[in-house]
Amino acid sequence: MSTTYLTPNQILINTTAQYVQQELAGAEGGHDWWHIYRVWQSAKLIAQHEEVDTLIVELGRCCMISQILNSTMATKKPGPRRLPHF
DSSP states (O other), X not given: OOOOOXXXXXXXXXXXXXXXXXXXXXXOGGGXXXXXXXXXXXXXXXXXXXXXXXXXXXHSTTSHHHHHHHOOTTTSSXXXXXXGGO
């Protein structure tokens, strides 16, 4: 039986992805979870060819956290007020 161990960064990324998916559950199609997922995957591909901090790429401006900060779609609450709960 093989055990898979996640790094602290992988745990943070997975936890953030789950949170964002939950927060954007009711968002319109252009800003829903699947939009974020596509952007996230594209950013990871680009990061493979650049000298970047992949944690910042995956969590930062181009991906998950930016949608929470910029959105009011799921709950009509301003995004920054939703992040402290995370």
